[in-house]
Structures are given as structure tokens and as C-alpha cells.
Amino acid sequence: MKVAVLSFAHVHAAGYLRLLSRMPGVEVIGSDPDQDLAAPGEVRGRALADEVGVAYAPTYEEAFAWGPDAVIVCSENARHRPLVERAALHGVSVLCEKPLAASVADGEAMVEACRAAGVRLAVAFPVRFSPAYAAVKAAVASGEAGRVLAVSGANNGSMPNRARRWFAEPELSGGGALMDHTVHIADLLDDLFGDARPVEVYAQTNNLLHADEVAVETAGLVSVTYSDGAVATIDCSWSHPRSHHSWGGLELTVVGERATLEMDAFDQKVHGFDERRGRGTELPFGADLDELMLRAFLYGPEEGGIDVADGEGGLRTLRVVAAAYASAESGAPVAVG
Amino acid sequence: MPPLHIGMLGAGGIARAHLPGWLALGARVSVYTVDGSARKLAAEYAESGHAVTAADDLGGLLAGVTAVDICTPTPTHRELALAAVAAGRHVVCEKPLALTARDAEEIAAAAVASGVRLHPAHVVRYFPAYAALRTAVARGDLGELAVLRFTRGGARPQWAPWFGDPAQSGGVIMDLMIHDIDIARWLAGDVIRVHARTRGVEHATRTPAEVVTATAVLTHASGAVSHINGLWGLPDQRFRTTFRVAGADGLLHHDSTAVPGFRITAQGVRAANEGIPTSPMTESPFLAELRDFVASWRLGGPEPRVSTRDGVEAVRIAEAAVESSRTGRVIEIEEAAR
Known part of the structure; x- marks a missing residue:
């Protein structure tokens, strides 16, 4: 290969x-x-x-x-x-x-x-390969969680422009935190909700974080309404401190009629403190989501496992982001195109 | 100051939370209810030698007390508060002050006209983690705030049916999320725009397993945005509150269940509801709140942490969220109204 x-x-x-x-x-x-x-x-x-x-x-x-x-x-x-x-x-x-x-x-x-x-x-979209997400999906798919009413999620990271400047240059990135961090959770929900599709988006953004450094939005809250009535609110902000020892994370709470579920895709870690460097430290021991994604892409999904997102799915999540930008601009909910 | 004599209206859950606070402040308490439950509560306390009695007549009670503490269901707040204010009594009123900003403003204006204090009991401002957060934010530790998140959830209240009727309680937004709406405004200032959605069974039918949850996005005049999330959940949903507040210079977060100071890890059987209540590791926030209110009654006393306007504005924002949730529209809060 x-x-x-x-x-x-x-x-x-x-x-x-x-x-x-x-x-x-x-x-x-x-x-x-x-x-x-x-x-x-x-x-x-x-x-x-x-x-x-x-x-x-x-x-x-x-x-x-x-x-x-x-x-x-x-x-x-x-x-x-x-x-x-x-x-x-x-x-x-x-x-x-x-x-x-x-x-x-x-x-x-x-x-x-x-x-x-x-x-x-x-x-x-590597997060769909998270075992924590698989557990959420199993609880929803089996019906044990009941009908999903609402989801609240956060995908916060530190502003990535020190590693790669273009992330905060809209002509190259398409935007800031809203473009960078809405799509991971939007993709999980695209998979989790099956046939239910995003129909309306409300978003509010600001650039109060790193305002002196970049012009793009660095913080945002996005509420997405799906065709079955479910509502998901996503915090896509680059609000994780840059000097923090970790990059950020992704959390999701799913409120169903018969169960409330929580997942954290990146907190399978031993936490500690490094005296020599004078800062917190962590030892991730969870699955390598990028590796699982690459394997599925190259060799197909594991038996009963999830597959990589396809282009159509990627396009649906991009449409959510486009509606979010239109909503942040107008201050009103916007239908997903 | 003469000894405190408090007229406590109501004898339900919040009255029981306030009562030990009043007694710790040395107050004599007369409890008034319309359903006879005052006698039961007074008898419980009198048995252990406390100065708690039941009052039969509201007019007589108002004539004799220093202040009243309104711990009744929300729809009764307006009438009781106006009566107390008319009698020249300071008023402590459980949140929400009223179901509409208009009613809340009417009560507030009446208190001003009578020269008495009106204290909306937004007790979360006295919970130590939230107080510490506010101190740090006010000191500028986080720089300018950009994005705030709050969650609050637990089992759906089943002890009093009026909570399950949105016409009486205002629903999960007005009754539960108003706590964090107030905290968000306390930290990041006035709110100009509100969008909210409510999902699940708003009007409880008293079948236990009914969930209602709501999400609200608040935009502050500063440009900061707040996400407020509330849940009246399944019977085994453990009560929990969280916050995560990010500013240009830092981040503070808290989970009420993560660091309890003390926890019971086994008690033989899995307890229904919360089981043995965990002992607070700090002074009761209710006591701290009531002490703060009482201190302001002295001539030249300090302003309390929660002002009347704070209570009115919390209702205004919550009312906008309820309206947004009902209509699907974004609700703008005009500057003239704030």
C-alpha cells in the first residue's frame, strides 16, 4: 500500500x-x-x-x-x-x-x-473513532438512552496559529475557531443522529481572546436544531490557554429521554506534575484516534466498527459552519442551506 | 438593632434551607402558610428549643416583624411582596422574584417607594466556588471574559407539583437556569441578546421518568457569550453544577461533584434520591446570604452582594429565554429596558 x-x-x-x-x-x-x-x-x-x-x-x-x-x-x-x-x-x-x-x-x-x-x-474526523463515542453511539442506537433531546458539546483548543499561522488567516482557513472547531462535534452528531439532519443554526462569536493578535473569531457558541427536534449547542472556542500543558479537548453530554450520557474523547490520561519543567504533565493512555482513522481509511472499518466520514458528510458539516457564520453575522437563526 | 423577628412565608424546601440561617443570626421566626404546614414546621423546631412559631394571620404577622422571607411558590411572590412592602417591611424573596420582568419591576418600585429593602435570594452568589470565581474575575485575573459555560442539573423536583407546571414555575429556564443567568450577568455584565431551546416534557404529568432540558446562549453587551444549560433529569440524576469561564488571560473551571471535600462511598444500599446529604465543608451559603442582607438594614450598612436590580434583570433575561424557546426567535433586550 x-x-x-x-x-x-x-x-x-x-x-x-x-x-x-x-x-x-x-x-x-x-x-x-x-x-x-x-x-x-x-x-x-x-x-x-x-x-x-x-x-x-x-x-x-x-x-x-x-x-x-x-x-x-x-x-x-x-x-x-x-x-x-x-x-x-x-x-x-x-x-x-x-x-x-x-x-x-x-x-x-x-x-x-x-x-x-x-x-x-x-x-x-478522527473523534468518531473514539471508544467513548462508540459507547455513546451504542447507547443511543440500542434505544437504551431513549430519544435524544439535547446535546451540549465543547471542542476547545488553544489558538493554533503559533504552530501554523494560516489557521487564523481567513483567506486560507475560511475563518477562525468557528471554522476550525465546530465540525468535529457536528460530524459526531451527523453520524449519531442517522437520518435526522441539521435544519437551523444560531451562532454568536467574538474575538475577545487574542484580540491583539488576530482578526478572526476566537470564541463561539453554536446551537444547531435537527430535523427530529434535537438541539445541540457547541462551544467551538480557542479558549484553552496557550501555555497550558495540553492542547485542549472534546466533551459531549447527551440528554436522552431515558439516560444522560457524557463522553470525553481525550481524557484517558494519567495526570501529574513535572517538577523539572514546573508545569502540569499528562500521560495519554487511550486509543490513538488518528491511527484508527487511518486504518479504517486504508483497510476499511473493523467488524462492526465505524467508517471514515465521506465527502457528503463533510459537506453537511461544512454547511452547518456556513450557516453559523451567516447567523453570527445577522444575529438571527439561519436555515441550513 | 432590635432582635430580629422574621416573618417566614411558606414552609417548603427553601424555607427549610433558610430557617437554620435565620436561627444562626439570632432571629425569632414566625412561619405563615395557607395550608397548615407552618404548624408542623414550627413544632419540629420548637421541640428542639428554637424560637419558631406558627402565625395564623398575615396582617398581624406583617405588623410585628422586622422583615419577611418569601419562600412560597413563584406565582404568589408578587402579591405577598407588595403586601409586605406596603406594611413597611424589608423583603427577602426567593428567586425568581416574579414570573415576568414587569411584575418584578413593580415589586422593586414599590420597595423603593416605601423605603424598604428587597433582596432577591440568588444564593449561588454565596456558594464559595462561585464567590471565588467572581473575586478572581473582578480582580482581573482572567482579563476580559470571552466565553462562559454553566451547567446545572439534577433529578426533576417531585416534592411539589407546581415545579412541573411552567405556568407556575416558569419551567426549567425560569426556575433553575436563572441561577446561572444571574451568575453570567454578575461576571460578564448586561445581556443584550438571548436564544434558547427547551426540549422534553415541560409540563410534568408526575410520571417519574420525564426529562426536560434547556439550552440558552446569552450575548453580553461586552461581546462575551455565555452558554447556560439546565436539566431536570431522571430520578437518579445526581445534582451537579459546573462552570468554565475563559478570558484573554486565563481559564477557571469547577465541577461541584469533582471535589466534594467529603463523600460517602458506600452506605449499604443504593439510596433513592441523594441519600445522606453531604455535609457542606464551608458555612451554609444560605446563612451567608441572609447575613449579608441583614447587614444592609442598618443605617449606612453595606450594600448586599445581590441588588434588587440584579433580581429584576435575571427575570428579564430568563423571560427572554422562555420567549425565545417558545417562538424560536432571537430576543433582543433593549438598552432602555435594562
Whole structure:
């Protein structure tokens, strides 16, 4: 199995390269020619490939000429589309970093290009591979939780622009925290709610966090109403302190008619304190969600396990985000387009 | 100051929470109810030598007391508060002050006209974790606040049927979430925009397993946003409150069940409801609240932590949330109304 990681713009590229290089039977190369928009000091291109210890293709032409069975697109959100279309042209399965695109128009074009070419388009939502989410899903799917009434979720992280500046540059990212962090929980609910679809979105945002540094929204609350009446309120803020020893997390509370469920996708950790560094420390011992996602993408889902999100699902979550931006702008609830 | 004589109206759950506080402050308490339950409560306390008696006549009671403490169902607050104010008595009133901002404003205006104090009993301001949060925020530890989250939930109240009737209690938003609505406003200032949704069975039929939950997004004049989440849940839903408040310079969070100071890990059987109540590790927040109110009755006494306006504004925001939940619209709160 030959896998190429296209662009190292996203912080996840290095992690994917490492995981793929450790998978038996997988050959991996990286390619990162478009470094024009990187900030000084961001480790990109061959330097990153060398650091991780994987082969490097200086151009995308060479990466595709190598004959990959699958590619993973890790470019800036606004640059997903050309790489996905290129993969479609070459007939190569593609896993695209989330969100699917920076605009619904791009997302639609990508889904259509892959459909027309008969190429599989998947979107990188690793949290759906969390065992905690599997437990939530099992309780809901079996009917034990009863009808789901409401969900409240938080996907808070620290502002990611120090690792990669483009995250807070709207022409590349499509926005700020609302674009970056609404989609993970929206994707879980897209899966959890089955046929129920998001119909209306209300959102309020501000940029009171890091106001002196970036112009995009850094905090936001998003309420999504689904076609079965369920309501989900999501805190998508970059409100996790940057000097904190962890990156943030993802929590969900599901209120059903017959059970109340809570999950924390990233708190399988031993917590402690590091005296030498004078800060808190943690030892994650939970499942590696990225690894589970990559395995499902490359080899298909495990027996009874969840599959990667497809392009249509990625497009639905992107439409929720687009409606959220329209609502934050108008101050009123907006129908999901 | 002459010895405190409190006219306690009502003898239900919140009266029982306030009563030990009044006694700790050295007050004599006369309890008045319309259903005879005052006698039972007074007898319980009199047995252990406390100065608690039952009063039969509201007019006579109002003539003799220092202040009244309204611990009755919400729909009766307005009439009782207006009577007490007319008799020239300070009023402590359980939250919500009234079911509508209009009624709350009427009571507040009457208190001003009579020159008496009106204290909305937003006791969460006296819960130590919330007080510590407020102190840190006021000191500027978190910088400018950006996004606040509050949750509050427990088993659906079954001890008094009026809670299950939104026409009487205002529902989960007005009765339960108003606590955190008040805290959000206390921390991040006035609220200009409200969006809310209520799900589940609002009007309880007294079958036990009925859940109602609501979510509200508040936008403050500062631009900060608050998420308030409330749950009247299943019979085994453990009472729990949480907050997470993030500002430009830091983050504070708390879970009432995470650090109880003391917990019972076994008691032989799985207790219905909460089982043995866990002992508070600090002074009763109800006592702290009542002491703060009483201190303001002295000439030149300090202003209490909760003002009359705080109680009115909490009702205004909660009423907007109920309206938003009912109509599906966003409710703007005009500056002139605040």
C-alpha cells in the first residue's frame, strides 16, 4: 500500500507521516511544494520529512507519478480543492483534512469531482473513532438512552496559529475557531443522529481572546436544531490557554429521554506534575484516534466498527459552519442551506 | 438593632434551607402558610428549643416583624411582596422574584417607594466556588471574559407539583437556569441578546421518568457569550453544577461533584434520591446570604452582594429565554429596558 501525504500545511501532517511510516505494509512519501504562505520558523517540506524519516517528493507531479494507492490532503483549508481534484483526476482515493473546504462551493465541487471520477473521498474526523463515542453511539442506537433531546458539546483548543499561522488567516482557513472547531462535534452528531439532519443554526462569536493578535473569531457558541427536534449547542472556542500543558479537548453530554450520557474523547490520561519543567504533565493512555482513522481509511472499518466520514458528510458539516457564520453575522437563526 | 423577628412565608424546601440561617443570626421566626404546614414546621423546631412559631394571620404577622422571607411558590411572590412592602417591611424573596420582568419591576418600585429593602435570594452568589470565581474575575485575573459555560442539573423536583407546571414555575429556564443567568450577568455584565431551546416534557404529568432540558446562549453587551444549560433529569440524576469561564488571560473551571471535600462511598444500599446529604465543608451559603442582607438594614450598612436590580434583570433575561424557546426567535433586550 503506497500512501502520499500532500502538503504539510496542517499540523496533523507530521502525525500522519509518523503513523503511516510505522504501519507494516505501508510505504509513505510526503510532498510539500507550496510553502509560499508558511510563516518563518514553521518546519515544512523536506526538513519535516527528514525529521520524521520518510521519503520526500519535491513536487505533487512526482508524488502522483510514484503511483500512490491513496493520498492524504493536509493543505490549508482553502487549498484542499485543487489537491482533491488532482487526486480525482489520477483516480486515487483521498482522505482530506477537516473541514472539507473553506467554502461550501469548493466542498460541492470536490464531492462532485470525486463522484464523477468514481474516486473515494473521505474526510479526516478522527473523534468518531473514539471508544467513548462508540459507547455513546451504542447507547443511543440500542434505544437504551431513549430519544435524544439535547446535546451540549465543547471542542476547545488553544489558538493554533503559533504552530501554523494560516489557521487564523481567513483567506486560507475560511475563518477562525468557528471554522476550525465546530465540525468535529457536528460530524459526531451527523453520524449519531442517522437520518435526522441539521435544519437551523444560531451562532454568536467574538474575538475577545487574542484580540491583539488576530482578526478572526476566537470564541463561539453554536446551537444547531435537527430535523427530529434535537438541539445541540457547541462551544467551538480557542479558549484553552496557550501555555497550558495540553492542547485542549472534546466533551459531549447527551440528554436522552431515558439516560444522560457524557463522553470525553481525550481524557484517558494519567495526570501529574513535572517538577523539572514546573508545569502540569499528562500521560495519554487511550486509543490513538488518528491511527484508527487511518486504518479504517486504508483497510476499511473493523467488524462492526465505524467508517471514515465521506465527502457528503463533510459537506453537511461544512454547511452547518456556513450557516453559523451567516447567523453570527445577522444575529438571527439561519436555515441550513 | 432590635432582635430580629422574621416573618417566614411558606414552609417548603427553601424555607427549610433558610430557617437554620435565620436561627444562626439570632432571629425569632414566625412561619405563615395557607395550608397548615407552618404548624408542623414550627413544632419540629420548637421541640428542639428554637424560637419558631406558627402565625395564623398575615396582617398581624406583617405588623410585628422586622422583615419577611418569601419562600412560597413563584406565582404568589408578587402579591405577598407588595403586601409586605406596603406594611413597611424589608423583603427577602426567593428567586425568581416574579414570573415576568414587569411584575418584578413593580415589586422593586414599590420597595423603593416605601423605603424598604428587597433582596432577591440568588444564593449561588454565596456558594464559595462561585464567590471565588467572581473575586478572581473582578480582580482581573482572567482579563476580559470571552466565553462562559454553566451547567446545572439534577433529578426533576417531585416534592411539589407546581415545579412541573411552567405556568407556575416558569419551567426549567425560569426556575433553575436563572441561577446561572444571574451568575453570567454578575461576571460578564448586561445581556443584550438571548436564544434558547427547551426540549422534553415541560409540563410534568408526575410520571417519574420525564426529562426536560434547556439550552440558552446569552450575548453580553461586552461581546462575551455565555452558554447556560439546565436539566431536570431522571430520578437518579445526581445534582451537579459546573462552570468554565475563559478570558484573554486565563481559564477557571469547577465541577461541584469533582471535589466534594467529603463523600460517602458506600452506605449499604443504593439510596433513592441523594441519600445522606453531604455535609457542606464551608458555612451554609444560605446563612451567608441572609447575613449579608441583614447587614444592609442598618443605617449606612453595606450594600448586599445581590441588588434588587440584579433580581429584576435575571427575570428579564430568563423571560427572554422562555420567549425565545417558545417562538424560536432571537430576543433582543433593549438598552432602555435594562
